[in-house]
Amino acid sequence: MFDAATAGQKKLVEVAGLKMYFPITAGIFRRHVGDVKAVDNVSFDIYEGETLGLVGESGCGKSTCGRVILRLYDPTAGSIRIDGVEIGKSTQSDLRKMRPTMQMVFQDPQASLNPRMTVAAIIGEPLDEHSKLTKGEKLDRIYELMDAVGLNRNFANRYPHEFSGGQRQRIGIARALALNPKFIVCDEPIAALDVSIQAQVVNLLEQLQDQFGLTYLFISHDLSMVRHIADRVAVMYLGRIAELAPREALYDKPMHPYTQALLSAVPEPDPNIETERRRIILTGDVPSPANPPKGCNFCTRCPKVMGICRQIEPEFREVEPNRHVACHLYNDTNETAGQTATSEVQEHPTRRTT
Amino acid sequence: MTELSAQKVDKALKPPRNQWWDVWDQFKTHKGALVGLFIFVAILLSVTIGPWVWSIDPTYVDIRARNQGPSAAHPFGTDQLGRDLLARLMAGGKVSIAVGMTAMLLALFLGTLIGVVAGFFKRVEGLLMSTTDLFLSLPLLPLLLLMVTLFREPLSQRFGPETGIFFLIVFAIGVTSWMHTARIVRGEVLALKEREFVLAARSIGTPSRRMVLRHILPNVMSPIMVSATLGIANAIITESALSFLGLGFPPDFPTWGRILFDAVDQMQLYPIRVILPGVAISLTVLSVNYIGDGLRDALDPRIRGR
Amino acid sequence: MPDGAVSVLDVKDLKTVFTTRGGEIHAVNSVSFDLKPGELLGVVGESGSGKSVTMMSLIGLLPSPPADVRDGRVLFGGEDLLKCTADHLREVRGADIGFIFQDPMTSLNPVFTVGYQIMEPLRKHMGMDKTAARRRAKELLELVGIPDAERRLRDYPHQFSGGMRQRVMIAIALACDPKVLIADEPTTALDVTIQAQILELVRDLRQKLGMAIVWITHDLGVIAGIADRVIVMYGGQIVEQAPVKELFANPRHPYTRALLKTVPHVRGGREAKLNVIEGQPPILTAPPAACSFRKRCGYAFDRCERSNPTRYSVGPGHDAACFWDFDKGAPRDV
Amino acid sequence: ERGADGQVNIIYWQAPSILNPYLSSGTKDIESASLVIEPLGRYDEKGNLVPYLAAEIPTLDNGGVSEDLTTVTWKLKEGLVWSDGSPVTSADVVFTAEYCMHPEGGCAQLAKFAGVDKVEAIDDLTVKVTFSEPKPNPYGPFMGGQSPIIQKAQFENCLGAKAPECTDANFGPIGTGPFSVVEFKPNDVIQMEANPNYRDPDKPAFATLTFKGGGDAAAAGRAVLETGEFDYAWNLQLAPDVLAGMAAAGKGQAISAFGTLVERIEMNMTDPSPDLPEGERATAKHPHPILSDLNVRKALSMAIDRELLVEIGYGQAGRPTCNLVPAPELYASDNTDCLTQDIEGAKALLDEAGWVPGADGVREKDGMRLKLLYQTSTNAVRQDFQALIKQWWSEIGVETELKNIDASVFFGGDPGSPDTFQKFYSDVEMYANNFDGTDPEPYLAQLACDKAPRPETQWQGENINRYCDPEYDALLAELAKTGELEKRGEIAKKLNEMLTKDSYTIVPLVDRGRVSAHSNTLGGVVLNTWDSELWNAADWFRIK
Amino acid sequence: MLTYTLRRLLIAIPTLLFISFVIFILLELAPGDPLADQPLTIPPEVREKMRAALGLDQPAYVRYLLWLKQFFWTEPLYLVDQAFGTEFTEQQNRIISWQFRSPAMDVIWQRLPQTLWVVGLAYLVGVIIALPIGIISAYRQYSWFDQIGTFVSMIGFSVPTFFTGVVLIIVFAVKLQWFPSIYDTTLRVTDWESFVKQVKQMIMPVTVLALFNASQISRFMRASMLDNLGQDYVRTARAKGMSERVVVLKHVLRNSLIPVVTVIALGIPTIFGGAIITEQVFKVNGLGQLLIVAIYANDLPMVQTLTFMFAFLTVMFNLIADVLYGVLDPRIRYD
Ligand SMILES: Nc1ncnc2c1ncn2[C@@H]1O[C@H](COP(=O)(O)OP(=O)(O)OP(=O)(O)O)[C@@H](O)[C@H]1O
Ligand SMILES: Nc1ncnc2c1ncn2[C@@H]1O[C@H](COP(=O)(O)OP(=O)(O)OP(=O)(O)O)[C@@H](O)[C@H]1O
Ligand SMILES: [Mg+2]
Ligand SMILES: [Mg+2]
Secondary structure (H helix, E strand, O other), rough: OOOOOOOOEEEEEEEEEHHHHEEEOOOOOOOEEEEEEEEEEEEEEOOOOOOOEEEEEOOOHHHHHHHOOOOOOOEEEEEEOOOOEOOOOOOOOHHHHHHHHHHOOOOOOOOOOOOOHHHHHHHHHHHHHHHOOOOOHHHHHHHHHHHOOOHHHHHHHHHHHHOHHHHHHHHHHHHHOEEEEEEEEEOOOOOOOHHHHHHHHEEEHHHHHHEEEEEEEEEEEHHHHHHHHOOOEEEEEEEEEEEEEEEHHHHOOOHHHHHHHHHHHHOOHHHHHHOOOOOOOOOOOOOOOOOOOOOOOOOOOOOOOOOHOOOOOOEEEEEOOOEEEEEEHOOOOOOHHHHHOOOOOHHHHHHHOO | OOHHHOOHHHHHOOOOOOHHHHHHHHHHOOHHHHHHHHHEEEEHHHHHHHHOOOOOOOOOOHHHHHHOOOOOOOOOOOOOOOHHHHHHHHHHHHHHHHHHHHHHHHHHHHHHHHHHHHHHHHHHHHHHHHHHHHHOOOOOHHHHHHHHHHHHHHHHHHHHHHHHHHHHHHHHHHHHHOOOHHHHHHHHHHHHHHHHHHHHHHHHHHOOOHHHHHHHHHHHHHHHHHHHHHHHHHHHHHHHHHHHHHOOOOOOOOOOHHHHHHHHHHOOOOOOHHHHHHHHHHHHHHHHHHHHHHHHHOOHHHHOOO | OOOOOOEEEEEEEEEEEEOOHHHHHHEEEEEEEOOOOOOOOOOOOOOOOOHHHHHHHHOOOOOOOOOOOEEEEEEOEEOOOOOOOOOHHHHHHHHHHEEOOOOOOOOOOOOOOOHHHHHHHHHHHHHOOOHHHHHHHHHHHHHHHOOOOHHHHHOOOOHOOOOHHHHHHHHHHHHOOEEEEEEEOOOOOOOHHHHHHHHHHHHHHHHHHOEEEEEEOHHHHHHHHHHEEEEEEEEOEOOOOOOOOHHHHHOOOHHHHHHHHOOOOOOOOOOOOOOOOOOOOOOOOOOOOOOHHHHHOOOOOHHHHHHOOOOOEEOEEEOOOOOOOOOOOOOOOO | OOOOOOOEEEOOOOOOOOOOOOOOOOHHHHHHOOOOOOOOOEOOOOEEEEEEOOOOOOOOOOEEEOOOEEEEEEEOOOOEEEEOOOOOOOOHHHHHHHHHHOOOOOOOOHHHHOOOEEEEEOOEEEEEEEEEOOOOOOOOEEEEOOOOOOHHHHHHHOOOHHHHHHHHHHHOOOOOEEEEEEEEOOOOEEEEEOOOOOOOOOOOOOOEEEEEEOOOEEEEEEHHHHHOOEEEEEEOOOEEEEEEEOOOOOOOEEEEEEEEEEEEEEEEHHHHHHHOOOOOOOOOOOEEOOOOOOHHHHHHHOOOHHHHHHHHOOOHHHHEOOOOOOOOOOOOOOOHHHHOHHHHHHHHHHHHOOOOOOOOEEEEEEEOEEEEEEEEEEOHHHHHHHHHHHHHHOOOOEEEEEEEEHHHHHHOOOOOOOOOOOOOOOOOEEEEOOOOOOOOHHHOOOOOOHHHHOHHHOOOOOOOOOOOHHHHHHHHHHHHOOOHHHHHHHHHHHHHHHHHHHOOOOEEEEEEEEEEEEEEEOOOOOOOOOOOOOOHHOOEEEEE | OHHHHHHHHHHHHHHHHHHHHHHHHHHHOOOOOOOOOOOOOHHHHHHHHHHOOOOOOOHHHHHHHHHHHHHHHHHHHHHHHHHHOOHHHHHHHOOOOOOOOOHHHHHHHHHHHHHHHHHHHHHHHHHHHHHHHHHHHHOOOOOOOOHHHHHHHHHHHOOOOHHHHHHHHHHHHOOOOOOOOOOOOOOOOOHHHHHHHHHHHHHHHHHHHHHHHHHHHHHHHEEEEEHHOOOHHHHHHHOOOOOOHHHHHHHHHHHHHHHHHHHHHHHHHHHHHHHHHHHHHHHOOOHHHHHHHHHHHHHHHHHHHHHHHHHHHHHHHHHHHHHHHHHHHHOOOOO
């Protein structure tokens, strides 16, 4: 396990300027009147063998981001390179060939398994699609995978509902592993699980990473789990990345006010700390991604909000080595920030007022 | 965990038990279904094997013996031409059940196909649903008349009068009764499409065709089952209406619907002639319904596990 | 904490069994606990340990069949809730005991306005007329921190975010000034920041209204933050009960210990590997004849196979159902 | 006394759709209209002519018909008024002819006016009809329910293409009959009341009348015979035992009478094989491979037990017959040869014709099986007949395939449909037909060579069998020239026998009577098959 | 919601035009002839003339366009004329039925009351008895009530109405003489006596149809209730101390009715399609009988008009059902 990504490592996933807008249509002729900006101009890289944690509140676009990276949705803009291959625009048949390198583990282990298929059939499905193994070979491979995720081989002919949540998630993981992928998007793989089972799954994921040299995008809203498993952590808010930093740095010294609030809200299983702790309690709810606030999208709830935040969208900058933050607090020179802002900002009508 | 699986390796390698055994095991626990199955098999046997045992020709006119009540020679009596009612019921049952089953299968096939395609592929949804509306609002009778005119002769020539008309009737009923199934299936598919396991299959790279076969279809089984049970009843009744209109089988060819219809006028004089075919139709429909219930449960692994 | 005061709720030997096609499920086995006025009792345990079933058995919320409350006694206000009439039970529900459910998304009726749903118990239990009920409903919404309450009363649940719906649920539970509030994992479905808001709200309300609360959760962090006393459930039984600080400092049941170890922290040191509790929770097809944790327990010995431990007192207000004595590091000699 | 007996209810299981017989020739329409509008003369129950609006029936004897048989002169009764009080004049009669003979009118009774050159009013009460050639039977126009007199004042603006637009007139014609229309609901019900201006001040006995349509024969029979809701039900084509069962309820009785309707089997003289190219199939170009042989046709006829058919299908409403023209007596042949079934004889005939039984009992000749397709319209009795006849034919070694076709298609005459009786795409077919009035000449003339349906005529034509015999045609021409009744009778009998007894082209089965029912309290009913059944409704009364 | 409705209406226009075209083609191609029931004695030339008088000598497309014009232009104008006494349609031909030689629409209007009374009432009665049956069967799932309900409704499906109708007539009209076997469409309800008569004659046809409808709708109701009884909000309502009556009849029912109401709405067009067999058995002579007789008589303008109106209703009620769903379920907001 590496603690931080070293510069020399190979970038397995490169995401740049990724946008995923879901159109909102209205009127008699279904005119396009707006967008749900589920993912709005997100850029990051994931190095080979590392785990990038992606945290944020519900509805902030984590799942959409994970899915669009695997091209389960067609992105509105931006580029996605996986293992050096640009897949942002490739066709479904080309994608099909890429599928073995990239896989996904889903949030709800119950919902992501077809209730009418046996475990063997579920794990074997990717093999059916992408390999020409004989029946026997396939069965062997399925058993192998079941061993790898710690499922009893006897369970091969059972149905998903006959398993506990943790076991189901293992089935999902085995399915993702079947084609020897390099990159796995784990979309809240533990959110639906019991605390005691969460640990089992996380341990399994880590063990498999070691074993097969996997790279993860680990989506979660459980900050303590992310802290445990991720090497670097990206914090998302309302479709954008607020902060991206190595784990230790982030947890020790969160920079973005949202990250700070998020961390302080996590309850500690220790009554002594808990009773004394001062929390930052955010007010209000997350704004709708169809209609994000002007300027910084956190400005409506930010305890440290400044005038500029309501005007200009902060740039996502590297403020310290390896630490990226999108916040005006860390922009010493606001003017230049405005100048060097991306084209997105230039389109912004407020540009004229500055 | 690991040692557990290691120690059971050999046991696991024994070929997995055919899952239909599980289905049967579950099916057996459904009392209604079991009774239904028993009755249905009994009906099936009596219409298939029955004519071997009771070998009177159902179309044999024994005019001296007409309008007889039950007797040893004719356990259910005879009709107005002296044809043996038992033989006619068995022969009629064979046709009615065959028509009911195949027409229902055809309607299910069409309904499911259109429903699934409309639900799964957004592009053709509007078109297919308009077609469904169209078929729902088309006048059935002229449509049937047209089909019969166009196809009766070529078909009877190719397959013989009986088989030809069998195809025609099955086709006519099937083609005019798939719409409700299509609607229900489409609704169901629209919901299923949003389920995570469909997304999971896509992330694996499963193409749409196999997605439908593997993930969508098995999960719309229960509404299809319900349609199926209703479909058989519908097909048997429609067939009787068709023979009544002269669009059905050759006139001397008995079917349950026709035997029932012919006897309605004489209901007061010979009640047995309406009761028997009526009971036969109802029993079939009921037993199929209960079988459908049981099968729906048995096919659902979630219920089966309990 | 008003120690020694007379309890508002006293549960003794509660047993609940589900009859299913596959046989009986003994979901709750001889559960006893009590609740003091103004106290916040935390209930923890893994999924399926019987937390919800226990609480719902108290006020007859389980559908019957399949549920059957076989045995026990629930004293509330001097009356046994398991034996009283259905009408009286309905009076108690909503009026004297409020209930908050886990999933705010599905627990509100989608076709009635929020205002209507809050007013319903007010009109039934407090005999208020429409205007009075509306006024009170508005107050309640304000109390749980929903801005623009007057207008939001006319909104439907789907127009609220998850956190706000949970507040509405709390408002409904609080509507008739209950003596006891049972909250069944009220924040599990919510985000941490929203959870923090709700927790803050509950602390606040407790101060203002002073009712006794049972708070079910499986998040030990939440328990640590708000509970006065904690009971730990496993396999349909209470395995440990202690004041909150005592429990976290001196867990006396192997399950509690394991549980405390599995959770990762956001602060402090980071373990290389998370601790796990291996194995599966027990299948409750029969009333327990042996310790239900023995298969997953590092301390198990032959006695655990033979009999089911009762709850032994291990300190002031602290008891644990385990044959192993952690103080001595040896089997308990009873 | 008029109106003394209150209400009378009539049910026709086919509902009338219009009250103008010139726009529809459906029996239901003609008969319901006959309560309201009347012709100059009608046929009575024996087929005799009786004057209605005319003072007397014009004949050669009384000088009403000219010697050269080209004109008829009708005289109206004096003092006749329409139900609206205006007088009936010869102008109305002339107008009626004008109305039906209008080239764009599409008059359904045009055949009644066939050969009419002109119709002129001699004076207010006298009308002269001139034919373009001698007409031995001049009683086409203005005779019988099909051509009643309509009021000129009412229909004046409804000539030709405008005829269908006059809904009020078509639904409520002003007439001279015993009743006048109060409300007409097409295909449902007609409300009538006694005509205040009816020529007999004592009639009708009923003040109001309801004419209900719809349902089926069984329901109509039940309503009269079992529940007593209705007084009169028309045409109860029911199995004899069913009818008997209903009559046993004691509320009413079934009555029957015979006319000229004959249920028959028609033999196809041409080859209907689908292997033939379209356009040649079922045409004179290809004679029928089996049925061209007289012996086969005869054998088929001999195998049939007509008595039994009657017993099964019609009971008192039918009698076996061997004649195409079963009545009136003058024209009816006395041939009864076919009445006894003779299976052995039929077998012998077939043997003689070279058809020998094959392995499965079906006869064969030159490698061809004796297999026939037997079609008819959908109707329970016809299907029973089919089954029975199939059985008998199988006994003589003929294999039969049955087919039934919806009546609206079978009788539809659509040249595009393969299933019409005219196309005759089968070997034998069964239906019933009759002729209007009492003179069979046009009826027999249908079998003339040139009347065969064929592609050139868009499959129209009445010579369904494609029978063609020059001798027959010659005899027909003679009939057309003959005016003397005795002589006409002889020729007609000859023609009838040529078709049936001699050639077995047409195999008559049953002379079908009409069965109707009336309640026991309805008096004065005389069933008439030569005209509207309701012809004497003015005389009906309530038995107290 | 309004824009959604408007949009759906816009889409409905081409759909309906297409449907009208298909119906026309179908009727055109189907065998049969309007003169089929005329006596065989009519000579061919006369037939030809009669045919021309019906307009059958025109090519098919002309007849179609004419019908379109008549249906969408002349008939509505005629209604305007009727309402305001104007005379727009003076010179234009309305759709003329071939059987009646009179405007098809007039006959349709004439048939509407009895159809609505019998078929409509039967639907209503069916719904009214189906709902409580569905509710009780679901609330007491697997009780004997539920089992018998299932059994009876399956029988209801499987026994044709031509049979049940005749049985009722034989028992109640022939044997007991309680009700008339023939429906009197001319009866006007003016006083108590005529009202009693009307009720008596409606009882049997309404019963037959209502049983058939009820057996279908009660199944839907049951399924929908079962779905909702298991929902979390039911538990919430109970936890609030609401009585079972309120819980089931208010909270659950309100939610269960949403899908059922749309199903009911979808079934309404069938009322206007009439009930062919039942109408025939009881001689109600409603729209169903009108259609079937018109089909037998090959009265194409009438069949085309009736069928198209039925298609129109089907499409409209589809739309209404969807909109209704949105109205009843606050969660759904179109657009
Ligand atoms: N198919 C879609 N069409 C329209 N909007 C969508 C779609 N999918 C997601 N969204 C919207 O995009 C936003 C981001 O959704 P997403 O599921 O990515 O959030 P998330 O961060 O994964 O939340 P959670 O933690 O609840 O899973 C949400 O506002 C959601 O409503
Ligand atoms: N309706 C039911 N039928 C059968 N068994 C049930 C039913 N409801 C609950 N159970 C069983 O009762 C046991 C206790 O369930 P309960 O819901 O109380 O767990 P919990 O501790 O609340 O879990 P969670 O944290 O997941 O809410 C479980 O084993 C469950 O399977
Ligand atoms: Mg998500
Ligand atoms: Mg719970």
